[in-house]
Amino acid sequence: GAVVSQHPSWVICKSGTSVKIECRSLDFQATTMFWYRQFPKQSLMLMATSNEGSKATYEQGVEKDKFLINHASLTLSTLTVTSAHPEDSSFYICSAGIGVIRAGQPQHFGDGTRLSIL
Amino acid sequence: SQQGEEDPQALSIQEGENATMNCSYKTSINNLQWYRQNSGRGLVHLILIRSNEREKHSGRLRVTLDTSKKSSSLLITASRAADTASYFCATGGSGYSTLTFGKGTMLLVSP
Numbered sequence: 001g002a003v004v005s006q007h008p009s010w011v012i013c014k015s016g017t018s019v020k021i022e023c024r025s026l027d028f029q030a031t032t033m034f035w036y037r038q039f040p041k042q043s044l045m046l047m048a049t050s051n052e053g054s055k056a057t058y059e060q061g062v063e064k065d066k067f068l069i070n071h072a073s074l075t076l077s078t079l080t081v082t083s084a085h086p087e088d089s090s091f092y093i094c095s096a097g098i099g100v101i102r103a104g105q106p107q108h109f110g111d112g113t114r115l116s117i118l
Numbered sequence: 119s120q121q122g123e124e125d126p127q128a129l130s131i132q133e134g135e136n137a138t139m140n141c142s143y144k145t146s147i148n149n150l151q152w153y154r155q156n157s158g159r160g161l162v163h164l165i166l167i168r169s170n171e172r173e174k175h176s177g178r179l180r181v182t183l184d185t186s187k188k189s190s191s192l193l194i195t196a197s198r199a200a201d202t203a204s205y206f207c208a209t210g211g212s213g214y215s216t217l218t219f220g221k222g223t224m225l226l227v228s229p
Binding site for chain 2: 042044046106114
């Protein structure tokens with residue numbers, strides 16, 4: 001149980017392209033999903049917290065207009081990297097908590113999306 | 119800012135040996151969790167220990183927590199090649215749902 005599907009797993013595209021990444025909870029409802037960015041051999045950096053039916057909460061330093069987050073249903077959150085540039089190349093990972101998330105609740109992760117901008 | 123700091127950064131052992139990873143954190147916590155990440159994949163939750171617990175076991179995993187020292191350790195006993203992965207500690211505070219991850223320990227278990 002508690003499976004999170006992330007799609008696509010790998011994207012290579014030209015600079016200036018917008019890329020949408022989907023994160024789905026397959027067998028549970030997720031009021032809250034999280035989006036992380038991970039550079040090679042480094043830790044996860046929280047980008048934003050996505051709440052169903054409301055605006056996402058972005059971490060300091062993360063551009064809201066650059067990384068658009070939509071959480072339109074209890075099983076789907078999307079991250080759109082707008083006008084992507086080479087510096088946006090990274091590994092993006094989503095996670096979700098089951099139901100209405102509680103403080104410090106374990107998160108269930110997707111398999112990540114490797115984004116490469118040429 | 120990063121909360122957890124794991125050490126060592128990398129650990130190489132032989133199958134059958136035990137692997138110990140440590141995590142230190144800075145502020146008060148509600149709980150501490152350990153996750154595993156296989157190369158190029160997402161994270162898998164391994165175990166959660168609450169701030170009022172000192173030790174917890176799950177299969178070959180043993181986690182300790184010392185809130186006075188703001189530190190935790192993860193012990194993997196009788197390691198297997200399949201345990202090769204990066205291991206991260208993550209702390210959850212009270213009152214908010216986000217987790218803060220440490221830098222991780224890369225574990226290599228050789229057959």
